[in-house]
Amino acid sequence: MKTDIKVLLLGLTALVIFLLYSLSSFTIGEDDTEIRKADFLALATPAEEESLVSALPADTIHEAMAETVFQPDTTPKKIFFFGDSMVDYLGRPFESYAAKNGHEIESVVWFSSTTQHWAQTDTLQYFLRKYDPSYVVICLGSNEVEARDIKRRQKWVEEIQQKLGDLPYVWVSPPNWTEEEGFTNMIKEAVGADRFFDSSHLSMERGPDHKHPTYEAAVGWMDTVASWMQSPASRYPIIMEKPEEKVRVTHLLMLKPYKLRKKKK
Amino acid sequence: MITFQQILSSLKEYFTLHEGGLQYCTLTFFITFLVFYAIYILVRRGQRKVMLGYVVLFSIFYAYKANGWFMLLLPATTLISWWLTRLMQKLPDGGKRKGLATLTVIIVLSPLLYFKYTNFAIQTLNNIIESNFAPMTIFLPIGISFYTFQAISYVVDVYKRKFPGDTSLLEYTFFLTFFPLLMAGPITRPQTLIPQLKQNLPIDKxxxxxxxxxxxxxxxxxxxxxxxxxxxxxxxxxxxxxxxxxxxxxxxxxxxxxxxxxxxxxxxxxxxxxxxxxxxxxxxxxxxxxxxxxxxxxxxxxxxxxxxxxxxxxxxxxxxxxxxxxxxxxxxxxxxxxxxxxxxxxxxxxxxxxxxxxxxxxxxxxxxxxxxxxxxxxxxxxxxxxxxxxxxxxxxxxxxxxxxxxxxxxxxxxxxxxxxxxxxxxxxxxxxxxxxxxxxxxxxxxxxxxxxxxxxxxxxxxxxxxxxxxxxxxxxxxxxxxxxxxxxxxxx
Incomplete structure (x- = not known):
């Protein structure tokens, strides 16, 4: 057989191997040792459809709500606010908002955490049982915003959603200071545009570590989030009027980074 | 489950969309290349001109995937530089020959200067004379720097008689549009590639x-x-x-x-x-x-x-x-x-x-x-x-x-x-x-x-x-x- 035909057969055989593995129901290895599948499905999914999915919810909601006189839910809520280190920044002004509007709030900061941590441990279930919230706010993603394994992370986002069940929740995206591969959009599509506050367009002063906003900037961030939370753009609009004064932060629990805690054991 | 309609839409998208081109390390390129190669193996065993034509057509499609209709610059550069070089190489040594070679280089270089350096010139001018000219919206065709330099090397080498100017239009088009070189080179000299196009080369294991x-x-x-x-x-x-x-x-x-x-x-x-x-x-x-x-x-x-x-x-x-x-x-x-x-x-x-x-x-x-x-x-x-x-x-x-x-x-x-x-x-x-x-x-x-x-x-x-x-x-x-x-x- 001629060499060029052999090379063609080599390419075709490799393609068939990747295709069969991609279509198979099993996966070899798991997590870090997983042999991942080539995304043949993406080839057969027209890009136009994808863009429609992300564009549709927000537009229709605005149209539907435009002609009605809008009132947010004014009943006091038990808010559970959790996520990564950004919660440390947003959680402080959030307590002042909660005090002003009659809500109770419990915030849990899990430093360095990602969607995987909250999805694959029972930490979230533990706090849901402990606080029994009626409203949940998530601020998670700053440690994985440049992630490229979007599909894998989508599964973790879905696991978090499953844990939340029927609880009303909103997801606040981290401020995005670098280029990303679609992580923010993935969360937006997974939770729905009306349960997603996109912080990536906000301009905030960065703190000395350059990873987080300054505490002053985080107050402005919270003002914008609160304004959205009580607007018709949010699926569960609740009263979030701006507080005149700051309250002392007493309901902010801090969890150590997962890896460090493991090492200490 | 993927529907037949989705597959049709994807194919339509594949042939009409042209954002960024076919990048090498992608599944799309891998499949495209295998289809191209299967036909190439058949075509290669036939007439040399048919093989050249087939690769040129695929290369033009490849250029279209990268640049959309801006890829027309590529055949335009090819035609103009080939024709002018052909005219120039018939002239005896002297001012006319040199003038035509210079003109050809300038013409070939012009699109590169316009598409790549216009906004740079505007910004530099703004900085020097503190003016406020707005930058223009200019699309930079992918690969233009590479094929422009290949065309210049052909013109100059023919002018200096380092390379014969008897290359046919088909061979020259192949030389300038050859898809593996299109996006990022390497800038290939006519001496390296064109002689290989003039004969049916045996399949070398x-x-x-x-x-x-x-x-x-x-x-x-x-x-x-x-x-x-x-x-x-x-x-x-x-x-x-x-x-x-x-x-x-x-x-x-x-x-x-x-x-x-x-x-x-x-x-x-x-x-x-x-x-x-x-x-x-x-x-x-x-x-x-x-x-x-x-x-x-x-x-x-x-x-x-x-x-x-x-x-x-x-x-x-x-x-x-x-x-x-x-x-x-x-x-x-x-x-x-x-x-x-x-x-x-x-x-x-x-x-x-x-x-x-x-x-x-x-x-x-x-x-x-x-x-x-x-x-x-x-x-x-x-x-x-x-x-x-x-x-x-x-x-x-x-x-x-x-x-x-x-x-x-x-x-x-x-x-x-x-x-x-x-x-x-x-x-x-x-x-x-x-x-x-x-x-x-x-x-x-x-x-x-x-x-x-x-x-x-x-x-x-x-x-x-x-x-x-x-x-x-x-x-x-x-x-x-x-x-x-x-x-x-x-x-x-």
Whole structure:
């Protein structure tokens, strides 16, 4: 057989191997040792459809709500606010908002955490049982915003959603200071545009570590989030009027980074 | 479940959309190439002209995928430069011949100057005379810098009678549009490719499998290493102040390896694909970071471009024939233009200037350096100085602005602590391993060893080749989705 035909057969055989593995129901290895599948499905999914999915919810909601006189839910809520280190920044002004509007709030900061941590441990279930919230706010993603394994992370986002069940929740995206591969959009599509506050367009002063906003900037961030939370753009609009004064932060629990805690054991 | 309608829509999208083109390390390119290659095998056994026509058609489609209808510039450049060169080569030596050659070069160069440098000129003018001309919305066709330089080399070589001007339009179109060279070269001389188009070349087993070996090397360099390590390097250059001096230094070394793996990987893929199709192209990189001085570096780095600038700019400027001072000046000017060729930004010009100064220093102190001999200690020091200088120059190549570059350098100078070493490799073990392996392989594998490995690959059984190929592609799939940990603040 001629060499060029052999090379063609080599390419075709490799393609068939990747295709069969991609279509198979099993996966070899798991997590870090997983042999991942080539995304043949993406080839057969027209890009136009994808863009429609992300564009549709927000537009229709605005149209539907435009002609009605809008009132947010004014009943006091038990808010559970959790996520990564950004919660440390947003959680402080959030307590002042909660005090002003009659809500109770419990915030849990899990430093360095990602969607995987909250999805694959029972930490979230533990706090849901402990606080029994009626409203949940998530601020998670700053440690994985440049992630490229979007599909894998989508599964973790879905696991978090499953844990939340029927609880009303909103997801606040981290401020995005670098280029990303679609992580923010993935969360937006997974939770729905009306349960997603996109912080990536906000301009905030960065703190000395350059990873987080300054505490002053985080107050402005919270003002914008609160304004959205009580607007018709949010699926569960609740009263979030701006507080005149700051309250002392007493309901902010801090969890150590997962890896460090493991090492200490 | 995918519906038939979705498949039709995807196919329609494939043939009509043209954002960014068919990138090598993608599933879309892999499938497209296999379809193209299957037909090519049949066509190749028939008439030579049919084969050439088939490859030209595919190359035009490839150009369309990259540039949309702006790809029309490519056939336009081809037709005009071929026709004018044909007219010119019939003229006797003298003013008319020279005038027509100059006119052809200017015409060929004009689209590149317009599309690539108009906004640069506007911004520079704004800075100089403090005007406020708005930049224009100009699309920069992918690959224009490469095919323009190929066309110029053809015109000049025919003018200088270094190459016969009897190339047919079909052969010339093939030469200028050949898809493996279209996106990022290597810039190929007419002497290398056109003679291979004039005859039906036999199917060369060694050439085809060497091509496959190069494709595998390219996949590893570009698709696995460069794309993976780029993530970390991007954070550093996006915001150097957010990272320690040690992390900035790692970012600079990381970028030094990234740009090599990216570009030489791309060249390996291009040369490999051409070889699989039966065309022998010249190597474009030769372990450049093994160089012991800057002149040697430019003999090993992007060889196609450095020899192009040597032959079409440095030598016409006078080369080393007009005394020492002119030699240094010609070197410096050549490097400025080489820098500017990379992009319409002062940062590339600064990068070229840094190399120009380095070359001037090396050439002026060469007689003194030669007296030091070639002992192990001298070689080691030479290598360290050369490597660090090249890495330093890459800062200006990669940084978005002078301030950004200065910030990286300042952080390295003011905030460097070796205490970051262990937390750094603990937080980013894969990144660190990639960099270490890439450097070790690059520095240890000599040219002879590489060709020995290539020969060995040609001889191993087909099934083993398949296994190696599958493993390499799987590595791309795995690492394409793998993320480097962004922050290591948790470790402190």
């Amino acid at each position: 060694e050439l085809i499998y060497s091509g496959l070996f190069l494709i595998i090397c390219g996949i590893l360099k570009k698709g696995v290493i460069a794309d993976y390590i780029a993530q970390y390097n991007n954070w550093i250059f996006d915001d150097p102040t957010g990272f320690s001096g040690f992390e900035n230094l790692m970012g600079v070394f990381g970028y030094t390896m990234q740009i090599y793996c990216d570009f030489s990987g791309y060249s390996d893929l291009s040369i490999g694909i051409a070889a699989v199709l039966g065309f022998r192209l010249l190597p474009n990189f030769n372990s450049p970071y093994q160089s012991l001085n800057l002149s040697e570096f430019w003999h090993r780095w992007h060889i196609a471009l450095s020899t192009w600038f040597r032959d079409y700019l440095y030598i016409p400027l006078g080369g080393n024939r007009k005394g020492k001072f002119r030699t240094y000046l010609n070197n410096f000017i050549t490097m400025l233009f080489a820098g500017w060729w990379h992009g319409a930004s002062w940062m590339f010009i600064i990068w070229g200037a840094v190399h120009g100064v380095g070359l001037m220093i090396h050439k002026s102190s060469k007689s003194w350096l030669d007296k030091l001999g070639k002992g192990a200690a001298v070689s080691l020091i030479s290598w360290i100085v050369t490597f660090c200088y090249v890495a330093f120059a890459w800062i200006f190549f990669r940084a978005s602005s002078v301030e950004n570059a200065v910030e990286v350098i300042t952080r390295i100078g003011n905030d460097f602590s070796i205490d970051y070493f262990v937390p750094f490799i603990t937080a980013r073990p894969v990144w660190s391993a990639f960099i270490a392996v890439a450097f070790i392989v690059h520095l240890v594998v000599k040219e002879k060893t590489f060709y020995r490995m290539q020969d060995l690959f040609v001889k191993i059984p087909w099934i083993l080749k398949l296994l190696i190929f599958v493993i390499c592609v799987q590595l791309v799939i795995n690492f394409r989705l793998e993320s480097v940990q962004p922050f290591i603040y948790a470790q402190f």
